[in-house]
Amino acid sequence: MKLPWNKDAPDAGGDQTDATAGAEVLDDAAPRRTPGKGRPTPSRRQAENRRRGPVAPAPMTRKEARSRRKETAPVLSKEEKREASTKRRSAAADRRERMMAGEEKYLPVREKGEVKRYTRSLVDSRRYVSTLFIPVALVVMVYMFIVIKDPLLSSLAMPILLVFVAIMVIEGLLVGRSINRKVQARFPGTTEAGFRLGWYAFMRSTQLRRMRIPRPQVKPGDAV
Template sequence: MKLLRRGGSDDSADHEVPATETAQAAAPEEPAPAKTTGKGRPTPKRRDAENRRRGPVAPAPLTAKEARERRKALRKSQTKEERKAAAAQRRSEAAERRNRMLAGEEKYLLPRDRGPVRAYVRDLVDSRRNLVGLFMPLALVLILSMFLGPVVQQYVTLAMFVMMLLMVIEGVYLGRMVNKKARERFPDSTDGGFGLGWYAFVRASQIRKLRAPLPRVEPGDAV
């Protein structure tokens, strides 16, 4: 449709624009949605990403000689700094295991110290003041007396004989006592008899500060 100007002349270049086209031209263009691209492949493992592919694990050595040969081969393949770092790590791990063993953690105890019965016997021994605990100090006195006169040696030897007799008597009493209480506390346990009594006697004969695992109770505490 042609538009008529005031002067009556028509302009062929002017045309009527539809309302829908005008609205579309006035509206701002919407931004195109971001195109997400997938990886298209599974996530690589960490060791593959770091280019560290592990080979088959060597079987454990069957003999002590084979273990020594493996350690020698490993030391030859390491630099001096790597050997120092490995030695420091081994010392640190050994110290950590010893500290946990002294603290009484079941995982790090020696086979002879494992189990609730052995822990209970240790507490029984540590809660008493035992005469057999003087065995090591008296043995040191006996050694030093050898440098003295023969008269002094006779008296020291006699005293040591009396003390040893008393220690044997106390050891027998201690073994019977811990076996009786262990059976009362753990009636279904098979740990007992002479082995359990000897275990209590050996611990009682040690100096308190040198016992391993360390005592958990003080002398006179109820167990």
């Protein structure tokens, strides 16, 4: 406390008050730590699972899966069901038509890729004896078991089929080698050439043109 007659003496109380105020300012400026929750913060997936509730076990049989779909499916009137069925058939027909036209997006995995497209064009640009195997086999089997009554003529049917199979094997080897050679020249460094590509070309050559998927994009004799 400063006395009136002692002007030069420091005010002890004032200094103490100033020191206390300064300490309070320092305390306010110091960062305050929030006490922890005592548990880890849940992830976003855990939080969503808690909101959704327990997940039902997977169905064990097809019947159970169908019954579960019926329970969760919305109730539709006959008109809505007919309209939905029409849309599904239309969408399926559109996808099939695009697949048959050779659109890459709608092709099966086995048919996708530039190498496969080029292989199909090479096969479709030629005619093969192997293409006739299925019709010839059907005709021979019908005549062997139904039409032909003479056992001698009937016994000749199997050798004919065996000769045809031998021709197919030889033609398949030649087709596979030719296709692989042309593919490697067109796509150097490709990893798709080999036995699988040759087998793919051979199997396509044994199919009738109208049964090939996708349908041929070139005609026999066209340059590829």
